[in-house]
Amino acid sequence: GIHDLKKIDTKRIIYTTVPLNYKFVPLNQKETMTVSEVIEKTDQGKKYGNISVYNNLSPAILQEDGQVLSIPPVINSEKTKIEEGTKDVFIDVTGTNLQAVMETLDILVTNLAEEGGVIGRVKVFDITYMNFSPALIRRVVEAKVDYISKRIGIELVGKDVVRYLSMMRMDSYLEGDTLKVIVPPYRIDIMRDVDLAEDVAMAIGYNKLEPLQIGTMNFGKFLKETSLYRAFRELSIGAGLQEIYSLVLTNSNYLEGNFVRLLNPISAEYDAVRNSLVWTTLKFLSRNQRARFPVKVFEIGEVVVPSNSDTGFRNDLREVMAVMDSKVSFEQLQSLLHQVIVNATGIEPTYEENDDRLFIPGRGAAVMLKGEKVGILGEVNPEVLVKFDVFYPVVISEIYLGKIANLI
Structure with a gap:
């Protein structure tokens, strides 16, 4: 007022x-x-x-x-x-x-x-x-002359910088190679040395600063994960699997292990972030039990899993493959999965016994690549199928594409 x-x-x-x-x-x-x-x-x-x-x-x-x-x-x-x-x-x-x-x-x-x-x-x-x-306090902000020169891209000496700053209505003086600038009280935008460099550049005139051509040139390319995603997707389609898409949010009642729960979900059906593609795929199969058999599907997408990061979780790219039929076997999906991995990576996977309770005992395996576990594969336990209202046998696999990308 x-x-x-x-x-x-x-x-x-x-x-x-x-x-x-x-x-x-x-x-x-x-x-x-x-x-x-x-x-x-x-x-x-x-x-x-x-x-x-x-x-x-x-x-x-x-x-x-x-x-x-x-x-x-x-x-x-x-x-x-x-x-x-x-x-x-x-x-x-x-x-x-x-x-x-x-x-x-x-x-x-x-x-x-x-x-x-x-x-x-x-x-x-x-x-x-x-x-x-009013306080009208004049602050002192320090900067190195070399820093200002590098920021602007031209060689400057101390007296030049002092002169340019005076053109911007700021008094300054040198102590060795350190420039001390007395900032007027109305220049609240001057907070650190980079702001002083900007004022010096304006005093010189942007039109007088010649742009330099970049000495190196890089060509863009896909990230390793993106290339792997494309290869696995094309090979999965070629193997006769149909691609599906499911929501990242899901019902926490279907999830197991550690997962991210939403604080204020709009709906109880979507109160958590999926930590595996297996659960959303089983829910998909439960809604497609009247489709022509065999139902052979795959999905590639991100899940959120525990990690040592600041948030405690990280995104992980995975692929799920599943076959639902009146009769299914471990070998039925293993042959497809093996073919896809070999063609995508050029490396033969191996399989080790896995006692994950997702699978029927003795009918599950860990998928190994270069001695590292990169996925799971097996015939789904009937108790799990009942939980998801699936009344036909299912064989399913989940492959950790992010981990494979780091191995190849």
């Missing part, structure tokens, strides 16, 4: 709260109104009135005798209205962050000072680390 200083009758101004029935004459009004009426009836009150009202109290700036100067952030009082001929002004800035408030005030008063005004300061009480306002 900006007020006519000559119309303020007391030397002491108080920032406090007042009840909503407190009366004053709002700006551009002729009649006395309560704070509540101002909030309800004026345009400013309707827009901003409810921002700061708390427990039926409103912030207020008062003279020592209790007369209202302002009800921030709503409206000033008619008493201190700026009129033609006003020469001396009092500026109040309010907000929820003291640093932002003081920086805003510094910018306002220095802008007015540039137009010929003289800045006056007021003594501040009850704020231990602030005696006067």
Whole structure:
């Protein structure tokens, strides 16, 4: 708010709260109104009135005798209205962050000072680390001359940098190879050495800085995971499997092991992030038991699994293959899987016994590549099938493509 200083009758101004029935004459009004009426009836009150009202109290700036100067952030009082001929002004800035408030005030008063005004300061009480306002503190920001040269891309010496900064209205001096810059209070955008480099570049003129041609050239290519994804997808289709897509979110009742649970799910059906493609594939099969047999499907997608990262979880690219029929066998899917892995990686996988309770005992295996476990394969345990309402035998595999990409 900006007020006519000559119309303020007391030397002491108080920032406090007042009840909503407190009366004053709002700006551009002729009649006395309560704070509540101002909030309800004026345009400013309707827009901003409810921002700061708390427990039926409103912030207020008062003279020592209790007369209202302002009800921030709503409206000033008619008493201190700026009129033609006003020469001396009092500026109040309010907000929820003291640093932002003081920086805003510094910018306002220095802008007015540039137009010929003289800045006056007021003594501040009850704020231990602030005696006067505006503070108008000049900060010192340091930078290395070499750093500024490298940032801009041209060779500069210390005296050149000092000269360019003076063109940007900043005084500076050298201490060895360190440049110390006195930053005006209105330059709140200057926080560190990179900001000084930007100002030097502007002082030189961007049009005078010649771009340099990059000495090396790189050609884009697919990530290893992307190439592997494409190879496994094309080979799976070629092996007679039909591609399916399922949602990353699923029902936590279907998941086992560690998984990410949503805090505020829109639906209980989608309250967790899948930690395996097996569960969503079994749910898909349960909904397609009337399809022509055999049902042979695959999906390649990401799951979220535990890790040692900051979040405790990471994304992992996997492929699931499944066959549902009136009769299925371990060997039926193993032959397809083996063919796909060999053609995609050029490496023969091996198989070791796996006692995962997902599978019928003795009918499950771990898929190994270069001595590392890169997947699982087996005939699904009937108890698991019942949980997913699947009434036909299923053989399923899940391959860890992210891990394979790191091995080949």
